[in-house]
Amino acid sequence: MESASKETASRCTKEKVTASRCTTDKEKGAHIFEIAGYSLKKDMGVDKFVRSTIFTVGGYDWSIRFYPKGTYESPEGCMVICLELMSSNAEVRTFFQLGLVKHETGLVGSMFSQNNKVFSFKTRNNRQYHLFILTSSLETKPVKYLHNDLLKIRCDMTVIKESEVYETVGHSEIEVPPSDIMEHLAKLLDSEEEADVTFNVGGETFQAHKIFLAMRSPVFKAELFGPMKEKKMRRLTVKDIQPAVFKALLHFIYTDSLPDFDDLEGDDNCEMIRHLLVAADKYAMDRLKLMCQNILGKSLDVENVATTLALADQHNCDKLKDVCIEFIASSDKMDDVVASKGYANLKRSCPSVLIDALEKRSRPRIS
The missing domain is CATH 2.60.210.10 (Apoptosis, Tumor Necrosis Factor Receptor Associated Protein 2; Chain A)
Structure with missing residues (x-):
């Protein structure tokens, strides 16, 4: 009996643990x-x-x-x-x-x-x-x-x-990893699991989830859940957008980021961003539209500034338009701008914005 009591007492003795x-x-x-x-x-x-x-x-x-x-x-x-x-x-x-x-x-x-x-x-x-x-x-x-x-x-x-080095009491801190929700959403898009709408774009099909599209774009919300649409609509045809551009648009909707365009360089990369800006404008996705404007604004040269200015004017990109006009106004290569392919189109389609650029260039600069 005494031996059992000692064993019980031994088990109940608290072990002192220190940590640093x-x-x-x-x-x-x-x-x-x-x-x-x-x-x-x-x-x-x-x-x-x-x-x-x-x-x-x-x-x-x-x-x-x-x-x-x-x-x-x-x-x-x-x-x-x-x-x-x-x-x-x-x-x-x-x-x-x-x-x-x-x-x-x-x-x-x-x-x-x-x-x-x-x-x-x-x-x-x-x-x-x-x-x-x-x-x-x-x-x-x-x-x-x-x-x-x-x-x-x-x-x-x-x-x-x-x-x-310092002494700690117990082990109360539990490491929390960074958020990986965007990674999960990207996988959801790629796996097409539980997708409930299919888009036909230029002969290619893309599956997605209505609720995500409606959450990110008021235009998609109106198309998929508006009073004029049927609740069970599962297939939509998208015109005037290239498949690669629509794929990039879906990537942004799910991850809030642009995909890598590693296979595109120079003019091809700029052309993709221009098309993506048009798509962002079509679906009223303002953040994506601003991101595209920022990239195009940093990629201006005498060959593409006229084309970019026309695009900015057509799609109400006031910030990008101001950057283009400032570029033309401050450029010492106006003859090269006039000789570019995009200048003739700008002159024909957006004469007023061209006048703004030329007027700004003609103003005397204050040093």
Whole structure:
């Protein structure tokens, strides 16, 4: 009996558990350094550079140097981008991506650098990182990285801050993963599970869910649930939209993002965005319409500005129209704009908007 009592008491004795935790914080930041008038700077000489303003990430100061003709230490035929730690007596561990920005997407090109490095102010080599870029790789494909003679350098940084160890009580913190609802909605669209409406678009069929379409577009809501439509309607024919454009439209409806157009470059990519803008206007999807305007506004050149201005005028894109007019007004290549294919169409279909552009260009500028 005494032995049983001791066993019970042993089982009921509380075990004291202590715990501690080591945490490592990080801070993310990005800096974009714009080189306006690149053609005027590219021959400034070896070891000559232009420097960005000093920017702060993780409590440390940084700057970017750009050497158009490279340095004495760089390979021949290379330009150099240099990321430099400016904070004195500092040692910092970082992850960063550094390179030229594609003007169509605003992202750093995949050909550039993604590294981790410990920066130390003690020596020159340790407080700087040099990225060598073949000048020919930029100038043979200027449409990707040069826009109106503007070159953009971007650095995305993650600074690892000092670790901290502290005592914790129990294990009450439960990690919650980031939201993955958009991933699930994309899979729902791809799987076509429980789809209740089919669209015939240019000979191709697309299945979707009425409630999602109605939630995202008042035009779809009227077509699918309006008083003039039958409740059981399951097939619709869509005219004047290409299948690839309609597929991109459905992707945006379900995920609130544009699909990757990796197989499209330059004019083909712009043409897809133009068609998507028209579709967004047709279905009264204002956010998508603004996103398309933003992309087209960043892709203007003397060849496409007239076409883009006509599109903006036809679809009530006031912000994009203002950007196009400002581009024409400030351009020193008006003869090239007039010679473009889109200019004749603009002159014929939208004479009033062309007059606005020419009048703005003729006004004296205040310096």
